[in-house]
Amino acid sequence: MTHAAQSNMTNMTEFYRPPAQVMRLSRMGSAHPMRLSFLRVLLRRVQAEGWQFTRSLWEVDAKGVGRAVYVAKGPQRSYALVAFAHDLPDEMRSDRVIATAWDATFALFDGVPTAADLDRLQANVPLQEAGRISSKELCLSRANRSVRLFAHVVEALSEGRQPDAAEIASVGYLMRTTAVYGSGKFGAADRAKIADRAELSAPFQAEMLVVWLIRWFTVDIVNHLAAVRGGAKAVPLADEMARQLGVGNSTGLGMAPFLVRHPMLLNNWMSAREEALARVRSLEIATPQQSAALHAALDAAEENAAAWRSGHPGQQAKLADLRADLARIRARLAAWPEGPQPWNALWLWGEATLSEEGQEALLALCLEPHAEIVDGLADCMSATEADGFRIDATMTIGALRDLLQKSYDWALKIDFTDPAQTARFWYVSEEKLEPRLGERWSEEGAALEQPLGIARLARALYEALDQWPDDSPIAEMLLGDPDQRLMVRRAQAAARRPYSEVRDNLLGADMLPIDLMRCKLAFFGASHFDPRSDKWVRISLFRGLPYPSELSAGGLS
Amino acid sequence: MKIEAGVQARLGTAVPEAMLCPLSRSETEGLAFKAARGAGLGWGLAEEAAFATGWLAAQGIDGAGALLACLVARMSRPAAPPVMAKGRWSAGEGRALCPLATGVALVDFAFLEDGPFAAKTALELVHLPVLLLPFLSQVAIAKRQTVRIDWNGHVFDLGASLAVQGAAFAKFCASPAAGLSLSLGGPLPETPVAPDRAGFAAVSTYTLSALESLALRTTVPATEASRQGGAGAGTSDND
Numbered sequence: 001m002t003h004a005a006q007s008n009m010t011n012m013t014e015f016y017r018p019p020a021q022v023m024r025l026s027r028m029g030s031a032h033p034m035r036l037s038f039l040r041v042l043l044r045r046v047q048a049e050g051w052q053f054t055r056s057l058w059e060v061d062a063k064g065v066g067r068a069v070y071v072a073k074g075p076q077r078s079y080a081l082v083a084f085a086h087d088l089p090d091e092m093r094s095d096r097v098i099a100t101a102w103d104a105t106f107a108l109f110d111g112v113p114t115a116a117d118l119d120r121l122q123a124n125v126p127l128q129e130a131g132r133i134s135s136k137e138l139c140l141s142r143a144n145r146s147v148r149l150f151a152h153v154v155e156a157l158s159e160g161r162q163p164d165a166a167e168i169a170s171v172g173y174l175m176r177t178t179a180v181y182g183s184g185k186f187g188a189a190d191r192a193k194i195a196d197r198a199e200l201s202a203p204f205q206a207e208m209l210v211v212w213l214i215r216w217f218t219v220d221i222v223n224h225l226a227a228v229r230g231g232a233k234a235v236p237l238a239d240e241m242a243r244q245l246g247v248g249n250s251t252g253l254g255m256a257p258f259l260v261r262h263p264m265l266l267n268n269w270m271s272a273r274e275e276a277l278a279r280v281r282s283l284e285i286a287t288p289q290q291s292a293a294l295h296a297a298l299d300a301a302e303e304n305a306a307a308w309r310s311g312h313p314g315q316q317a318k319l320a321d322l323r324a325d326l327a328r329i330r331a332r333l334a335a336w337p338e339g340p341q342p343w344n345a346l347w348l349w350g351e352a353t354l355s356e357e358g359q360e361a362l363l364a365l366c367l368e369p370h371a372e373i374v375d376g377l378a379d380c381m382s383a384t385e386a387d388g389f390r391i392d393a394t395m396t397i398g399a400l401r402d403l404l405q406k407s408y409d410w411a412l413k414i415d416f417t418d419p420a421q422t423a424r425f426w427y428v429s430e431e432k433l434e435p436r437l438g439e440r441w442s443e444e445g446a447a448l449e450q451p452l453g454i455a456r457l458a459r460a461l462y463e464a465l466d467q468w469p470d471d472s473p474i475a476e477m478l479l480g481d482p483d484q485r486l487m488v489r490r491a492q493a494a495a496r497r498p499y500s501e502v503r504d505n506l507l508g509a510d511m512l513p514i515d516l517m518r519c520k521l522a523f524f525g526a527s528h529f530d531p532r533s534d535k536w537v538r539i540s541l542f543r544g545l546p547y548p549s550e551l552s553a554g555g556l557s
Numbered sequence: 558m559k560i561e562a563g564v565q566a567r568l569g570t571a572v573p574e575a576m577l578c579p580l581s582r583s584e585t586e587g588l589a590f591k592a593a594r595g596a597g598l599g600w601g602l603a604e605e606a607a608f609a610t611g612w613l614a615a616q617g618i619d620g621a622g623a624l625l626a627c628l629v630a631r632m633s634r635p636a637a638p639p640v641m642a643k644g645r646w647s648a649g650e651g652r653a654l655c656p657l658a659t660g661v662a663l664v665d666f667a668f669l670e671d672g673p674f675a676a677k678t679a680l681e682l683v684h685l686p687v688l689l690l691p692f693l694s695q696v697a698i699a700k701r702q703t704v705r706i707d708w709n710g711h712v713f714d715l716g717a718s719l720a721v722q723g724a725a726f727a728k729f730c731a732s733p734a735a736g737l738s739l740s741l742g743g744p745l746p747e748t749p750v751a752p753d754r755a756g757f758a759a760v761s762t763y764t765l766s767a768l769e770s771l772a773l774r775t776t777v778p779a780t781e782a783s784r785q786g787g788a789g790a791g792t793s794d795n796d
Contacts, residue, residue, distance in 0.1 A: 090795050093794055094794050095794040096794075134579075135581065144794060146796070147795045148796060183583055184581030184582060184583030184584055185581075185583070185584070186584075187579065187580070187581055187584070188581060189581070190581050191583070192582065386608075389604075390664065390695055391664075391665065392668075393664075393665035393666065393668070394668045394669055427776070427777045428775060428777065429776060429778075429779050429783065430773060430776035430777060430779060431778070432779075433776065436777070438777070438783065443780075443782070443783065444777070444780075445778075448775055448777050451600045473669055475662075475665040475666050478661075478662075478665055479639075479662055480638065482598075482599050482602050482638075482658075482661075483600075483601070484599075484601070485599055485600070485601020485602055485604070485661075486599065486600040486601035486604065488601070489601060489604070
């Protein structure tokens with residue numbers, strides 16, 4: 001290694017944000033979508049590779065009931081969204097996982113389905129959890145209409161006019177998915193089947209493809225129903241209107257434990273993003289093109305923040321912070337770039353000046369002009385979780401204690417004798433087999449608690465170590481006290497993965513599950529985060545982004 | 558519980574196709590994880606049970622059926638950790654070793670000085686020896702050497718996955734094994750490609766419902782309050 005390279009590497013360390021800063025719930029709950037978000041990764045790939053998209057089947061009747069197939073053809077393989085459109089009475093419409101019927105149901109088929117495949121899927125996909133799919137399918141999903149906007153759009157189009165732009169903007173989608181299942185759920189192909197395919201190796205690429213193709217379907221179905229109703233009078237939805245429509249998603253607590261259950265994945269997502277930020281901060285100059293791209297990204301962020309609505313008081317306060325901070329950033333950019341390492345100067349100013357909401361928005365902005373040093377990091381965001389499975393049981397008790405003191409110092413500081421620190425417990429409901437959050441001191445069921453209170457597990461392990469001599473291998477402890485096995489495995493994996501743990505108490509009275517959800521959804525690329533409660537949220541995906549049919553013709557904005 | 562009867566007999570026997578449920582690996586492992594926890598195992602050991610079940614199913618072996626039998630045995634009499642004497646592991650008191658507890662301990666101790674693979678180690682009597690295989694394969698991968706199983710004059714070499722081992726091997730898998738000893742064999746052959754779903758062992762409807770009933774023990778019954786508040790929804794979705 002040359003001296004210059006070495007000094008360059010040493011200098012990089014100052015640009016990384018430490019896990020103690022990054023992995024706090026309130027900051028994770030301020031995350032914004034950015035270049036490395038999974039839907040952006042998908043869109044970049046399909047554009048770069050020139051994927052072809054066709055609607056190969058449309059068999060939908062006058063009531064809007066039937067089936068359709070959308071084929072995405074890549075350089076090596078094709079994937080097909082199989083859509084089933086239903087006529088759902090309003091009283092059956094529920095976004096909760098306990099629902100049994102939906103406005104539309106979907107599967108992502110691996111390849112191009114035959115008529116027999118379609119018939120098999122028709123017998124199962126509309127049943128969702130109560131049906132079975134096969135290893136030929138990668139995903140299972142369903143969506144409900146945004147009743148008000150859907151009706152308005154169909155009515156307007158059927159009468160030969162475009163829908164009201166304000167209505168479109170206020171809702172932002174015609175349908176919202178209420179689940180997108182992948183990775184072996186309900187009989188679907190396991191992740192292992194697709195993990196080595198370049199186009200699906202980044203996280204959640206199949207799921208993002210499903211949602212993107214659903215977006216196309218939602219426009220087709222309103223055009224179809226408008227044509228049925230209006231006949232010759234009807235007009236199709238204008239492109240500029242369609243562009244403002246994403247796909248909504250409605251999700252509850254079921255999503256919240258994901259990041260806790262997949263620490264390696266969380267680490268790799270966070271590490272990639274933090275590496276991207278560090279690379280940008282380390283740059284010596286900002287070129288005029290980069291500066292222009294930053295201003296364009298700021299314009300888009302302000303437009304997005306202006307259109308972002310939420311009825312949730314907490315989110316309203318965050319939105320006020322965001323809008324004020326975007327204005328501060330705009331003011332700061334008036335005298336920018338200047339001096340050495342202008343990106344780092346901007347970043348340090350932001351850390352000293354902006355709210356967490358504003359800082360995380362600035363992060364997304366700073367990555368935007370830097371495709372060449374950021375985009376390749378998307379290849380580092382998946383995880384082979386089996387790699388961290390085998391415990392190194394030769395580690396001594398003393399070494400494990402040191403490890404816990406170093407990696408779990410945040411957890412060991414929490415006073416678990418305070419009832420407020422264990423006020424909640426995570427459990428799985430017998431009725432729907434879905435994660436729930438209970439109140440420990442007033443509800444039954446804490447004996448069946450899920451192992452998501454990592455801080456308290458770390459503390460319990462730390463205390464258990466006192467029963468064993470410092471120089472004995474942890475194999476001895478695991479033999480006598482096998483209940484420590486989960487936390488030992490986790491701690492060893494965390495020691496090598498600094499961003500793998502949420503550094504907050506997930507059992508605490510003041511913990512907000514929506515913070516976990518916002519972080520995950522931001523990595524998906526979700527916008528317009530709109531909590532309906534502390535445990536339930538609606539978001540929008542692909543809003544403002546191109547449709548499959550546009551991609552081969554034009555570029556990505 | 559009505560699980561005990563006939564579980565052993567089902568191991569390794571052919572089940573009519575109509576009674577088989579082809580689960581994905583993630584479903585198989587998820588079910589095994591929850592069932593193991595429902596049967597009283599710690600979360601970390603339940604993770605090992607899930608790994609073992611998924612590994613066996615990927616080799617075309619009914620891991621779920623074996624796990625069920627193991628859990629049932631543990632529920633009727635809690636498993637004690639193996640008693641480790643140099644060159645000989647036993648359960649003590651004339652009992653059979655639990656393959657999960659033993660398998661996990663074999664992996665944990667494999668890299669310690671004087672560990673079980675430092676020299677030949679006899680396992681006195683092992684219940685459901687088939688459940689040892691996933692753990693022995695972990696040892697083989699980590700040691701980059703095959704694990705040699707000596708059983709009543711038969712020798713099986715185990716690597717990262719299971720090569721076809723013949724009738725004696727099937728017999729070894731299907732019944733409690735006495736006279737079993739372990740040692741390291743030759744260098745590990747190249748890892749074969751994981752089989753597709755076609756070779757993945759399905760779960761019998763019997764095993765499925767028994768494991769599901771164990772899994773249900775990890776869940777909390779709903780109350781009206783939890784139904785309304787638990788997922789945080791509750792408002793109308795007709796907007």
